[in-house]
Amino acid sequence: MNENIILDVRHLRKGYKKYPVLKDVSFQIKQGHILGLIGKNGAGKTTLMKSILGLNTNYQGEIIFHGKRMKLSDETLKAEMGSLVDVSFYDDMTAYQNLKVVMMLTKAVHVAEQDKRIHELLSFVGLESSGKRSVRSFSFGMKQRLALAQAIITKPALLILDEPFAGLDPIGIEDVKELLRKLCRENETSIIFSSHQLTEVCDLADDIIILNDGIIAYSNTYTDMKNSGKSFVELMR
Known part of the structure; x- marks a missing residue:
């Protein structure tokens, strides 16, 4: 091939x-x-x-x-593979916490590298100033950005x-x-x-x-x- x-x-x-x-x-x-x-x-x-x-x-x-x-x-x-298919969030958690949970559940990123990777992801999708906000307060567009960050956790x-x-x-x-x-x-x-x-x-x-x-x-x-x-x-x- x-x-x-x-x-x-x-x-x-x-x-x-x-x-x-x-x-x-x-x-x-x-x-x-x-x-x-x-x-x-x-x-x-x-x-x-x-x-x-x-x-x-x-x-x-x-x-x-x-x-x-x-x-x-x-x-x-x-x-x-990463995906934005049937995405769900923990609305009462922050954007930072949502990404942290995914990393912990999937073991996709080593514990020592998780904080650095989360900051990289939030910066990449333009949510660096909103990482500590509850996802419940996000606009639809912000949730799409967070969904994309979640999809590319593993690069x-x-x-x-x-x-x-x-x-x-x-x-x-x-x-x-x-x-x-x-x-x-x-x-x-x-x-x-x-x-x-x-x-x-x-x-x-x-x-x-x-x-x-x-x-x-x-x-x-x-x-x-x-x-x-x-x-x-x-x-x-």
């Missing part, structure tokens, strides 16, 4: 009670690239992301990460984000996009994100995948799609 390919999904199929959700999905993502995942509700976006993260079982096909086939028992490999090689721009105002959207670009630029993190906000996908993603009825209806760059004369809506129908 090409050494620049960090994730290789091969003929992935997954269903629930005989209802097929993913019918035959194959794609790759390179190190340091951003992949935008688009599709109408029920197209299979969340099922795909949860399967990659190991949150779904009993799928068919292969998920190759860092050249190794993903196994639910391989905690070391799974630790190299993951692959980050998977489910609707990271949902509910954000225009400034919040631009801030999150810049944080994601910074992760790619400074850490060569690969990112897969889903979104219904097509403008943000076009602006941020290196490559685009459109899921339609459990299969890939399009996989390439936005520029190539535009040059082909096809539209998002046409490919999503």
Whole structure:
């Protein structure tokens, strides 16, 4: 496999009670690239992301990460993935305490390094002055920043984000996009994100995948799609 390919999904199929959700999905993502995942509700976006993260079982096909086939028992490999999927917080705790709890529960960071890492994370997502505030007092945008900090605790090689721009105002959207670009630029993190906000996908993603009825209806760059004369809506129908 090409050494620049960090994730290789091969003929992935997954269903629930005989209802097929993913019918035959194959794609790759390179190190340091951003992949935008688009599709109408029920197209299979969340099922795909949860399967990659190991949150779904009993799928068919292969998920190759860092050249190794993903196994639910391989905690070391799974630790190299971060996610913003079904994120929850302890609202009565501070941002600092929330990150501390995650580190303690997952043992993702050595005890002696935890305080330093928390300050690094809060600074990276722009919450350095809000670390001692209760999360209950946070705006939605601030919670999204904290969720991102939580997702990158282990400095993951692959980050998977489910609707990271949902509910954000225009400034919040631009801030999150810049944080994601910074992760790619400074850490060569690969990112897969889903979104219904097509403008943000076009602006941020290196490559685009459109899921339609459990299969890939399009996989390439936005520029190539535009040059082909096809539209998002046409490919999503």
